[in-house]
Amino acid sequence: MMDACHMLKLARNMLQAYSPITSSTGQINWTFIVHLNDVQVKDGLHAANKITDKHVRFDSQKMKVSLAAQTLSHSVAVALCTLRDLGYSQFKHCEATAEFIELRFQRYICTYRFSQDNLELLFNSIRASGGWNNNPTAGQFQGIFRRLMVRCGVSPSTSGNVAPQDETVSLSAVEMSSLAGDESEELPSPFTNVSALVCDHSYLPTRFGSLVDNALVYISGFVVRQILRKLPCGVCRASLVADAVPGSFDQNYHLLTLKNNGGLMIPSEGTVKVVRSAERFIRQSSSGKAVRLPLISQFVRAEIGSEDVFFLKEHIQETQFGIDNHHFSLLSLVVSVFHKLRMHHIAKLNTLRLQSGNSRKKLCKAVLFKGF
Ligand SMILES: [Zn+2]
16 A cells, blocks of 8 residues: 555645646646745735645655645645635636645545554654654663653654644543643644734735635634633624625635535624734734734724624623623623634744744754764
8 A cells, every 4th residue: 555645745746846737627737836825925814724835845845744735635725716716817727736636635635544644653752752862772662652651642743744634642641641731721723724824024904805804704713613612691602603604795705615614603794803803903013923912902992892793782781780791791702712813823933933944954863873
């Protein structure tokens, strides 16, 4: 059996090297991936895929399976079609490319559990446990393996050649360690799926581009899902979601609709409005740096004020005792969850930026054995 991960890398490399390739449905072309990255960098938000400069210029990281897997993924196929449907001229005739990507995805995704990834991830953990020495002796290996089994389970680093593509647990001890953590505080890292990006350049959009708008609607869906987990008030819960995609926002719900495989919430217009307001403030005031929550809350409160964006109607009066009514509580809640997700992503981007050019340490072994 051929190893899926390495076939993925080969397929990606072939696509880049031999484009355009003619298929029965049209031309398959790597330049669509390049265009996708360009558009996303320019707009500062990702259309729910993981394409970055690293994926486009992968020469220095050819070995990384995750880069190839994220390039030939369902999300990328969806993003290409979204941009084409939104009328971006660069994406005209991207059908054959999207179809090619989708086919790779379908063919390889099922075989993931049989691949050597899980083994590589285990080795990754073992190497990491050895401190400076990533070539453990048999004795050290035994010790490390026992330690992993008993105490911490296998949770591989994310910087290796292979990153986990699914939730396969290599050693069951990992479940114990995650149970010990505070589950309610744990965000299911939505930005690994959503990937909203803040660019280096900050600008003041009075109107977002349609790509950004689409990404914000998509992110709003995640925000709603987070909030629904802990919000007890039924009226407020209902006001965060919509039964169907609202007509007036059609174009902005495009990505959400395409990505929605049944699991995603449709955020109400009010939720999206609040998220957009928060995003506008973040873009005004940060240049890729963290923005403090109170500042964003203040801005959103000032901009939206007591306008009944959630259509709470008499529920506002009902709850208007004490310091806050449910309208303002909802505003704060949406802003704070969005802020948390957004800042987490900004921090991650900053880390990535610091690490860039420091990917696979080519001289690792040479350094280890120097002087032996
Ligand atoms: Zn309420």
